[in-house]
Amino acid sequence: MPSTIGELTLTERMLLIRAVEDKLQELCLDGLAGDLHFSKGQEAISVGVCAALRETDYVVTHHRSIAHAIAKGVPLEPLLAEVLGKSNGMNGGLAGEMHMSYPARRFMFCWQLVGTCVPVAAGLAWAVKNYLKTDDVVVCFHGDAATANAQWHEGVNLAAVQKLPLLLVCENNHLAGNVREEHYQPVANVRKRMLGYGLTSFMVDGNNVVEVHEWAKEAIDLVRRERRPVMLECNTTRLGRHKQGQGDLRGKDEIAELALRDPLRGASVEDRLPFESQIDAIIGRYT
Amino acid sequence: MQLLEQPRPVPFQRNHKIRDAISFAIYQMMERDPSIHLFGEGCGVKVHYDAPNIERDFSDRVHTLPISEDGNVNFAVGASLLGVKPVVDIITADFLYRAMDSICNTAAKLNFVRPDQPPSTIVIRAEFLTGGPTTGQRPEALFCHIPGLDVVIPSTPRDAHGLMRNALETPGVTLFFEDREIRDDLLKETDCRIGGRLAVGYALERRNGNDKPDCTVVTYGLMRQVTEEVLGSTLNIDLIDLRSIYPIDWMAIRGSVRRSGKLLVIEPDVQYGGVGAEIAATIAEGQPGVRIKRLGGRRATIPATADQHRRMIPSVEEIVHAVNNW
Numbered sequence: 001m002p003s004t005i006g007e008l009t010l011t012e013r014m015l016l017i018r019a020v021e022d023k024l025q026e027l028c029l030d031g032l033a034g035d036l037h038f039s040k041g042q043e044a045i046s047v048g049v050c051a052a053l054r055e056t057d058y059v060v061t062h063h064r065s066i067a068h069a070i071a072k073g074v075p076l077e078p079l080l081a082e083v084l085g086k087s088n089g090m091n092g093g094l095a096g097e098m099h100m101s102y103p104a105r106r107f108m109f110c111w112q113l114v115g116t117c118v119p120v121a122a123g124l125a126w127a128v129k130n131y132l133k134t135d136d137v138v139v140c141f142h143g144d145a146a147t148a149n150a151q152w153h154e155g156v157n158l159a160a161v162q163k164l165p166l167l168l169v170c171e172n173n174h175l176a177g178n179v180r181e182e183h184y185q186p187v188a189n190v191r192k193r194m195l196g197y198g199l200t201s202f203m204v205d206g207n208n209v210v211e212v213h214e215w216a217k218e219a220i221d222l223v224r225r226e227r228r229p230v231m232l233e234c235n236t237t238r239l240g241r242h243k244q245g246q247g248d249l250r251g252k253d254e255i256a257e258l259a260l261r262d263p264l265r266g267a268s269v270e271d272r273l274p275f276e277s278q279i280d281a282i283i284g285r286y287t
Numbered sequence: 288m289q290l291l292e293q294p295r296p297v298p299f300q301r302n303h304k305i306r307d308a309i310s311f312a313i314y315q316m317m318e319r320d321p322s323i324h325l326f327g328e329g330c331g332v333k334v335h336y337d338a339p340n341i342e343r344d345f346s347d348r349v350h351t352l353p354i355s356e357d358g359n360v361n362f363a364v365g366a367s368l369l370g371v372k373p374v375v376d377i378i379t380a381d382f383l384y385r386a387m388d389s390i391c392n393t394a395a396k397l398n399f400v401r402p403d404q405p406p407s408t409i410v411i412r413a414e415f416l417t418g419g420p421t422t423g424q425r426p427e428a429l430f431c432h433i434p435g436l437d438v439v440i441p442s443t444p445r446d447a448h449g450l451m452r453n454a455l456e457t458p459g460v461t462l463f464f465e466d467r468e469i470r471d472d473l474l475k476e477t478d479c480r481i482g483g484r485l486a487v488g489y490a491l492e493r494r495n496g497n498d499k500p501d502c503t504v505v506t507y508g509l510m511r512q513v514t515e516e517v518l519g520s521t522l523n524i525d526l527i528d529l530r531s532i533y534p535i536d537w538m539a540i541r542g543s544v545r546r547s548g549k550l551l552v553i554e555p556d557v558q559y560g561g562v563g564a565e566i567a568a569t570i571a572e573g574q575p576g577v578r579i580k581r582l583g584g585r586r587a588t589i590p591a592t593a594d595q596h597r598r599m600i601p602s603v604e605e606i607v608h609a610v611n612n613w
Contacts, residue, residue, distance in 0.1 A: 060365070090403075091400055091401060091402060091403070092402040092403065094399060094400055094402060095400035095401070099396070099400040100400070101400070101401055101404070103368075103404060108368050109365070109368060111393065113388065113392055113393070116361055116388075116389070116392070116393055119355075119357075119358040119359075119361035119362045119365065119389075120361045120362070120364050120365035120368075120393070121365060122358075122362055122365060123361065123362035123363055123364060123365020123366040123367075123368075124365035124366065124368055124369060125365075126362065126365070126366055127365070127366040127368070127369035127370070127371050128369065131322070131324070131366065131369060131370070131371050132369055150357065150358075151357065151358060151361065151388075151389075154353075154355035154357060154358025154359075154361075155358055155361065155362070157353060157355065157358070158352065158353065158355065158358055158359075158362055161353065
């Protein structure tokens with residue numbers, strides 16, 4: 001079992017995330033964990049993007065944060081302890097999955113309120129550029145639903161005006177919780193919103209980890225070189241419910257069709273086994 | 288130390304002594320601490336007119352942001368994650384409603400969810416004005432409900448300076464109000480003399496009388512000046528200026544009430560559900576038998592003109608009547 005995320009292939013990283021979240025889902029069903037938010041089906045985005053970052057680059061994200069933390073290299077032990085609310089979690093068990101942070105791996109901030117991560121990421125990018133004065137970049141993951149929120153717009157506007165080194169990664173799963181995009185998205189693609197801010201954007205298949213990774217490298221390179229915000233819109237599928245303890249408005253057929261696009265479709269169970277034993281060992285200490 | 292007179296490019300009609308004291312504290316702290324940066328809508332313009340010394344010496348640390356109060360506070364939170372100590376100017380207190388999400392949901396919770404990391408220092412500034420339904424409100428009591436926030440309302444230049452120094456020297460999130468209705472011409476010379484850092488949570492006690500005062504008057508901000516003018520120095524009362532409404536200096540209030548047996552709270556904010564209610568209830572619970580009265584603003588929308596607005600906060604007659612009739 002490799003000790004750091006950097007020693008795994010892209011597919012192995014996605015498998016690790018899937019294995020962690022599947023295990024946590026079991027705990028949710030058994031009442032041993034809260035109503036967690038999982039990224040099942042969206043793992044290619046966090047893995048593809050974070051693999052294109054330097055260790056010193058920063059990540060800010062939203063409430064669906066476990067995949068991002070793992071992909072950015074947060075060790076599993078403090079992460080799982082935090083998600084389970086234990087005092088030796090990475091934030092003393094006080095933050096939980098939706099407010100946790102691990103600055104040692106530059107996993108800086110995640111927040112439950114939709115949209116908040118965008119202006120916070122802009123402020124962080126401001127400090128990278130104007131206070132620390134390094135050439136690191138900040139990646140801000142957000143959902144498509146966040147683009148209906150004022151905080152997204154205020155944050156993107158601030159980043160555009162201040163010309164900040166910020167990569168916005170839109171995980172477009174076409175859902176806002178249990179609400180379909182016809183209720184909040186007036187444009188065909190989220191990236192069209194970037195035109196209003198004079199910003200460059202790219203759109204990729206968010207379920208193809210190689211494609212995400214290649215385009216993320218391009219986008220991050222552009223952000224680092226030109227010190228201005230860029231968006232990478234990743235078209236993806238959330239295969240699980242919005243959060244545990246909640247129903248799903250989609251029927252079985254619809255989810256089965258979406259699952260044809262699962263980035264881990266065809267992955268074998270055996271490939272996950274080494275991760276599962278490691279996860280079981282950690283969780284065994286906390287449950 | 289006397290407050291430095293600021294050179295003023297434009298003559299201001301408004302009261303400015305408390306503002307100058309705040310600017311002076313910020314200037315002193317910026318000299319010592321390179322991590323302090325000023326952010327806000329029109330921040331550069333404001334510094335240009337109000338604090339030209341800051342503009343002259345720290346122009347690269349004054350940052351004008353758009354009119355996006357909520358986003359601006361979140362932006363400051365992000366900068367604080369890398370060690371910046373932001374002073375965010377919201378300008379008018381009414382605009383705090385725009386930023387309540389970022390103040391109450393983000394900034395106030397930030398240090399709680401990062402117990403093992405260096406705590407952020409964030410100061411959020413806003414001023415009380417008159418001007419109408421959405422330019423004269425006093426939303427300070429709302430913020431006292433939110434754990435993670437200190438709420439500071441100085442009533443003299445000396446306190447404003449000391450408390451701003453403290454806000455910038457001490458980790459945590461401070462909501463710092465500036466009461467622009469406090470009149471410069473009525474400030475005492477001693478109140479304008481600048482001192483050192485002043486820890487938050489300590490009231491200023493002015494004892495006029497002997498060991499057995501006729502009553503205890505607890506107030507803050509504008510009402511402290513009004514009350515002091517009304518009551519003068521002849522009456523045998525204890526006047527307590529809270530200076531911060533969270534945390535509240537309970538020891539000062541309890542000690543005085545123990546001697547006087549009578550408590551009058553005078554607040555400029557809406558009385559209903561306000562700071563006075565909290566003080567009255569706490570004293571009533573802890574010291575039964577104390578006679579308690581409250582005076583405060585009406586729970587009514589503020590009219591446009593300044594003289595109409597003044598009729599909505601406790602009047603001279605009401606204060607005199609309350610003090611003299613138990």
